[in-house]
Amino acid sequence: MPNEHARAEPLLRVSALTKKYGDSKALDGVDFSLEAGEFLTLLGPSGSGKTTTLMSIAGFVQPTSGDITHRGKSITRTLPEDRGFGMVFQGYALFPHMTVEQNVKFPLSIRGLPAGEISRRAESALERVQLKAYARRHPRQLSGGQQQRVALARALVYEPEILLLDEPLSALDRKLRGDLQWELRNLNKESATSFLYVTHDQEEALSMSDRIAIFNQGKIVQIGTPSFLYEHPANLFVAEFLGKSNVLDARILGPDEENIAIDYEGGVISIPRSQVATSATGAVSLIVRPHKLRMRPPGHGKLAAKVQAISYVGNAVHHLVRTAAGAPAIIEQVADSALYNPVQGSDVSLHFDVDAITVLEARGDCRKRLAATTDPSPTAKDGK
Amino acid sequence: MIITPSFWFRAVVVIAIMVMVYLFLPALIVIPISFTDRYYLSLPAKTLSFAHYAALVTNPMWRDSFLQSAMVSSVSTLLALTLGSAAAIGAWKMGTRLKSVVRMMALMPLIVPTIVGALAYYRLYIHLGLLDTFTGVIITHVVAATPFVFISVSAALGNFDERLEHAARSMGARPLHVLARITLPCIRPGLISGAIFAFIVSWDELVVLLFVTTRNVYLLPRAMWDGINDNVDPTIACVATLMILITLVCLCTERWLAHRNGN
Numbered sequence: 315m316p317n318e319h320a321r322a323e324p325l326l327r328v329s330a331l332t333k334k335y336g337d338s339k340a341l342d343g344v345d346f347s348l349e350a351g352e353f354l355t356l357l358g359p360s361g362s363g364k365t366t367t368l369m370s371i372a373g374f375v376q377p378t379s380g381d382i383t384h385r386g387k388s389i390t391r392t393l394p395e396d397r398g399f400g401m402v403f404q405g406y407a408l409f410p411h412m413t414v415e416q417n418v419k420f421p422l423s424i425r426g427l428p429a430g431e432i433s434r435r436a437e438s439a440l441e442r443v444q445l446k447a448y449a450r451r452h453p454r455q456l457s458g459g460q461q462q463r464v465a466l467a468r469a470l471v472y473e474p475e476i477l478l479l480d481e482p483l484s485a486l487d488r489k490l491r492g493d494l495q496w497e498l499r500n501l502n503k504e505s506a507t508s509f510l511y512v513t514h515d516q517e518e519a520l521s522m523s524d525r526i527a528i529f530n531q532g533k534i535v536q537i538g539t540p541s542f543l544y545e546h547p548a549n550l551f552v553a554e555f556l557g558k559s560n561v562l563d564a565r566i567l568g569p570d571e572e573n574i575a576i577d578y579e580g581g582v583i584s585i586p587r588s589q590v591a592t593s594a595t596g597a598v599s600l601i602v603r604p605h606k607l608r609m610r611p612p613g614h615g616k617l618a619a620k621v622q623a624i625s626y627v628g629n630a631v632h633h634l635v636r637t638a639a640g641a642p643a644i645i646e647q648v649a650d651s652a653l654y655n656p657v658q659g660s661d662v663s664l665h666f667d668v669d670a671i672t673v674l675e676a677r678g679d680c681r682k683r684l685a686a687t688t689d690p691s692p693t694a695k696d697g698k
Numbered sequence: 699m700i701i702t703p704s705f706w707f708r709a710v711v712v713i714a715i716m717v718m719v720y721l722f723l724p725a726l727i728v729i730p731i732s733f734t735d736r737y738y739l740s741l742p743a744k745t746l747s748f749a750h751y752a753a754l755v756t757n758p759m760w761r762d763s764f765l766q767s768a769m770v771s772s773v774s775t776l777l778a779l780t781l782g783s784a785a786a787i788g789a790w791k792m793g794t795r796l797k798s799v800v801r802m803m804a805l806m807p808l809i810v811p812t813i814v815g816a817l818a819y820y821r822l823y824i825h826l827g828l829l830d831t832f833t834g835v836i837i838t839h840v841v842a843a844t845p846f847v848f849i850s851v852s853a854a855l856g857n858f859d860e861r862l863e864h865a866a867r868s869m870g871a872r873p874l875h876v877l878a879r880i881t882l883p884c885i886r887p888g889l890i891s892g893a894i895f896a897f898i899v900s901w902d903e904l905v906v907l908l909f910v911t912t913r914n915v916y917l918l919p920r921a922m923w924d925g926i927n928d929n930v931d932p933t934i935a936c937v938a939t940l941m942i943l944i945t946l947v948c949l950c951t952e953r954w955l956a957h958r959n960g961n
Contacts, residue, residue: 374864394867401868405862411883420868420879472869 323386325350325508326476331380332531333366340366341377342532348476353502353509357519358529365480366604367529368512372478373397400469400477400507404484408453414440415449415466421472439471442501458491458515463497466496470505480512483518495522512649516556519548520544536674548591550677553601558609560643562600563676566590571572576600579639580617585668590668592675599676604646606670609633609654615663619643621656631655635662725942732935739930742829744858746891750933754940763921770832770917771900774839778896781840782847787881790855804848806842815841818911823910830914838910848898854888880952891952898948902941 326346333341341363348354356364369375371382371393389397409417418439422432441447441461453461462482469477479498483491499522502509513519521527522542527537528551536548547553549562564578573584573633578600592598612618619635622642626632627651633645633656643664647653656662735747736738754760784803807815818827819838828834861886866876880918882889904919911920918937925934 332847372864372868374867385771394864395870395872397868399868401865403861403865405859407865408885409862409866409880411886420866424875426868492720574853589810641913 320609323383324354325385326510327381327386328367328371329381331370331382332378333363333370334378339532341370341380344380344532344534346527346534346537348508348510351477351502351506351508353499353511353514353522353524355511355519355526356524356529357516357526357555360514362529363532364514364529366532368398368478368480368510371510372399372401376586389632391419398474399614400472400474402462402477402479402482404481406453406465406482408461408464408468409451413450414445414456416473417464418433418452418468421468425472429696430432435471439467442470442662443467443497451687459494460487460492462486464499466498470501470507470646471664474503474507476508476510477678478639481511482511484513484515489637491518498522500646520556526556528555530555545599545672545674546591547674549672550599550601553672553674557647558604560602560604560612562602562641562643563636564598564600564673566595566598568672574673577636579641580664583616583668585671585673589669589671590673592673594675597672601671601672601674602643604632604644604665606666607645608647608665609635609641609645609656610665611654612661612663615665617664619664621658621660621662624658635664699903717941727930727939728935728938728942731932732933732939734932736932739932739935749935750931753931753933754936759916760937763916763918764836764937766916766937767901767918770839770915771897772833773897774836774843774882774900775893777836777840778843778900779889779893782844782892782896783851783885785911786848786851786855787877790852801848801852805845815857816906819906820909829910830912832915834910835907835915838906842906843896843899846895850892850895851885851888853888856884858884885886886954892948894948894952898945901944 326348328344331341331344332339345384346354346366356367356561358364366375370377372482373389373392377390380390381388381453384397398619404421415436418436419432423434427435437446437449440449441467444458445463448456448464453464456464472537473629482498483494484495493638495518498509498511499531501507501676512521521542523538526543527534527541528543529535530551536543536552538546543552543556547556547559552561553559556559562578563578567575567577567582569587570576573586574590575582576598591597608615609621617637619631621635624631624632629649630646631643631649633647635643637643646665728743731739732750733746733748735743735745736752738744746902754764785800786802789797789804792800800895801870815838821835823829826834828837858881863876867873868879902919907920908923909918911917915956916943922934922937925931925937
């Protein structure tokens with residue numbers, strides 16, 4: 315029985331983690347688990363609790379309540395140096411008074427390994443990040459990208475089970491970031507180490523992760539694979555944080571057999587239950603991704619709109635439109651002269667497939683706006 | 699046009715140089731006097747003589763006081779360095795409120811006027827039996843020198859990234875190991891300049907010395923003080939020259955290290 319239990323236990327489990335600073339809650343009941351070999355990203359805006367979560371796992375922040383277990387054993391009160399995790403910091407945190415080689419050897423010498431093995435392992439770690447030639451340099455003599463690779467080599471040289479990464483690419487330029495994303499992904503897949511990665515950059519999260527946990531105001535609002543989160547956001551925060559979303563105010567009229575009838579600016583449509591991620595009745599939001607929204611000549615689509623601005627981004631063209639009721643929307647289409655390309659100021663008609671739509675609970679201010687249009691009472695206006 | 703220094707800037711530079719000369723000349727006059735060929739304080743008459751420098755080594759009074767001073771200053775520097783850096787590192791790790799209390803305490807000896815401190819030591823040492831003992835003198839020097847170590851180590855810690863300590867601990871290093879292998883090497887310039895300042899403070903302290911010592915502990919500043927009162931032996935000019943030289947070497951080393959670290 316205990317054996318069976320151990321097998322079911324994930325590599326790392328965080329349960330009901332809460333951290334209070336005075337009256338404010340930096341973490342408010344965070345729950346998730348990290349599986350062996352997984353690349354899990356904690357994504358969220360600054361102050362959402364993702365870094366506090368990482369620092370609690372590393373042992374530098376003591377949670378107010380909740381538990382962190384490693385292979386079923388609680389480590390919540392364990393000292394950072396006894397947890398055995400690897401860590402890569404924002405700004406690299408290389409030891410400036412040591413050479414690259416000494417930096418990489420440091421964790422091995424602490425473990426009291428024989429000198430021969432230390433040299434051998436440090437060398438192969440530097441080789442893995444293509445920095446063997448720089449072994450005798452000091453960190454300040456390296457570029458940002460090279461320093462980051464030294465930090466990675468140093469954190470992986472003792473083969474920790476879990477590597478914690480705190481916005482490791484945020485100080486690098488865009489091109490270098492892209493290269494290192496591939497490298498990180500490969501290091502994760504080649505080694506037995508699980509990566510727990512903190513970032514506020516949604517592109518980074520989408521391109522590298524096996525799973526993403528999205529943080530907002532000290533809570534995980536949704537966790538899942540990148541494609542699942544992108545296709546099936548659980549709420550407006552996720553829909554807008556992960557990629558661009560067009561949000562249309564709508565109202566649930568009521569269910570019929572398989573579908574739910576929804577009234578929005580373009581009329582009443584019938585949407586399959588599986589695409590309605592809310593149990594709310596009344597005011598809701600319709601979500602359409604910009605590349606799923608299309609423009610047609612006036613009268614040929616579902617919703618009248620006017621083109622406000624056009625922006626060319628190389629492989630695509632973005633049209634910013636405003637519907638007759640005043641809702642803004644962005645349409646992304648491939649740059650192709652064969653497509654319908656209305657000019658600025660044109661009247662168009664917007665079209666979308668019903669299966670491209672997700673229905674989410676409306677945000678507070680949407681609900682107010684809807685209330686204001688349907689019920690023009692003075693209190694509703696004041697509240698706006 | 700804008701790059702050309704203005705008239706006022708030039709005027710300030712000239713005045714600054716004049717003030718420096720005014721302050722320095724009386725001190726530097728001891729250098730030619732130390733080479734005098736006569737038996738009283740005077741400028742050299744016919745030739746330059748090293749006789750009085752020789753007296754420094756041969757005269758047991760000067761030699762012993764020099765050695766005593768060197769011993770007291772070295773021990774005081776070591777103790778002040780230990781206490782001052784421990785206080786600075788401790789304060790650095792503390793919460794904001796406690797930090798300001800520790801800071802206040804560590805800098806207190808700078809605020810109390812020397813003469814008040816001297817009287818206090820005198821009254822206290824009568825009861826403790828520490829008058830005219832090396833222990834007593836070293837305690838006064840350590841108290842006077844510790845704030846200088848605290849200031850320079852705190853400044854060095856201001857540039858030290860706490861994440862380096864976190865990184866070392868995440869790799870499995872115990873706190874003492876982190877201190878020895880990461881923190882102290884990184885703030886070494888601050889430790890060195892703190893030690894140099896501590897040595898200088900201890901090396902030429904006189905006021906407290908006059909209160910708490912008589913004949914048993916006989917340090918260089920005391921010997922000079924007595925020398926200038928009792929006779930006009932030019933050896934005192936040699937001692938003064940050496941003290942200027944040692945202080946200058948200390949300060950230049952400190953500046954050089956600070957500069958090198960800055961690059």
